[in-house]
Amino acid sequence: MKTKRDVEFERIFLTYKDQIYRLSISFAQDKELANDLFQEILIRIWSNLEQFKGDSEMGTWIYRIAYNTAVTFSSKEKKRLDQNTGIEPSMEFREPENHSFEIEERFRLLYQAIGELSDSDRIFATLFLEGTSYKTVSEITGISENYVAVKINRIKSLLTKKLNPSPHGK
Amino acid sequence: MQKIWQSKKASSFDLDALMHGLRLTEKKQRKERIAIAIIGPITFVFLIFVLPLQESNLVLITPFLIGLAMAWVAWLSFKSKLLSSEDSLSLSNRQYVETQLRKLQHRYRIAEKYMYFYGLLLIIAVNLAYFVFLAPLPENIRWAIHLGVSLMIILLIHFIIKSRLKNYDKTLKPLMQHLQQLLLEAKQA
Numbered sequence: 119m120k121t122k123r124d125v126e127f128e129r130i131f132l133t134y135k136d137q138i139y140r141l142s143i144s145f146a147q148d149k150e151l152a153n154d155l156f157q158e159i160l161i162r163i164w165s166n167l168e169q170f171k172g173d174s175e176m177g178t179w180i181y182r183i184a185y186n187t188a189v190t191f192s193s194k195e196k197k198r199l200d201q202n203t204g205i206e207p208s209m210e211f212r213e214p215e216n217h218s219f220e221i222e223e224r225f226r227l228l229y230q231a232i233g234e235l236s237d238s239d240r241i242f243a244t245l246f247l248e249g250t251s252y253k254t255v256s257e258i259t260g261i262s263e264n265y266v267a268v269k270i271n272r273i274k275s276l277l278t279k280k281l282n283p284s285p286h287g288k
Numbered sequence: 289m290q291k292i293w294q295s296k297k298a299s300s301f302d303l304d305a306l307m308h309g310l311r312l313t314e315k316k317q318r319k320e321r322i323a324i325a326i327i328g329p330i331t332f333v334f335l336i337f338v339l340p341l342q343e344s345n346l347v348l349i350t351p352f353l354i355g356l357a358m359a360w361v362a363w364l365s366f367k368s369k370l371l372s373s374e375d376s377l378s379l380s381n382r383q384y385v386e387t388q389l390r391k392l393q394h395r396y397r398i399a400e401k402y403m404y405f406y407g408l409l410l411i412i413a414v415n416l417a418y419f420v421f422l423a424p425l426p427e428n429i430r431w432a433i434h435l436g437v438s439l440m441i442i443l444l445i446h447f448i449i450k451s452r453l454k455n456y457d458k459t460l461k462p463l464m465q466h467l468q469q470l471l472l473e474a475k476q477a
Contacts, residue, residue: 124307127307128303131301131303135298135301136294136296136297136298138298139296139297139298140293140294140296140298143296156298156301157306160306161306161310162377164307164310165310166377166378169378170378174378179378182377182378182379182380182381182384183377183378185381186376186377186378186379186381186384187377189381189384189385189466189467189470190388190463190467221292221295224292225292225293225295225296228289228292228293236469236473237466237469237470238470238473238474239473241381244293246290247289247290247293247294248290248293248294249290249294257380258380258381259380259381259382259474260379260380260381260382260383260474261382261474274289277289278289281289
């Protein structure tokens, strides 16, 4: 029988899995590591779920756990994960069948551009790409809302330039 | 740009398998915690039981010193977990990085400094017991055994510390540098 925690975790998974996955691929160098990070974030959410007191929005809480896990994730964690959970590392992330080549190519360019950012900037970039409000970004990162706005605008123009390179730099 | 980014979806993830694995892991961790909690007291009781307390009350100090040293090191190792718990994960990124950095520096300090003091307590405890056990032997043999045992403990502790620090240099140091860099970027904000 499913416990209250199981039901809540499933709900969180269904709501946030895509965001967590995208965050994972932006922080990991390859698909295998991204899957490991994705799994690690889910494990941390599961382990901490009973400590969620509702002081912040659930989304903010999830993002905090996800980003905090991502910045300290390493291959050492991967090894520990394999040893401790006994979970088969065969989970796959298939692309939806209607995913067009053009979108995939644009995504690849975006992914590449994000990969060139520092970890700190990557946090802002991915939160911006998820459409997160400045207030929430400020709560997640611990940086003032004003600076978040400055930082995101800077990253936005940087990414736009990388995605649409023109001879005049527009 | 946001549309392109959000077009990437995660699918075909076996959540039930993950949850099953997590439940098993939790069970295993619970058992391990219970084992750790009872090993210390069992060792203490065992020492009191096997030591010839009737020969001298001095021997009684030995299990107490060993117990104290074990409890002290256990406290140093687990206090950050006990005090701040895994709650730190839900802190803001900046606070989390600061907390993690402090925890890692604390682990370094334990290995670099506190372990030697632990070794010293161990040497005192063992020598106190040997002082009583070796009483019937000639003085020069007693001295040789005291020195030999002390030297052995010093070398053992030194070897453990060095190998732990070497391991930390490989695993913790890069992570600490990475966190310091993140913190620096956040402070410049």
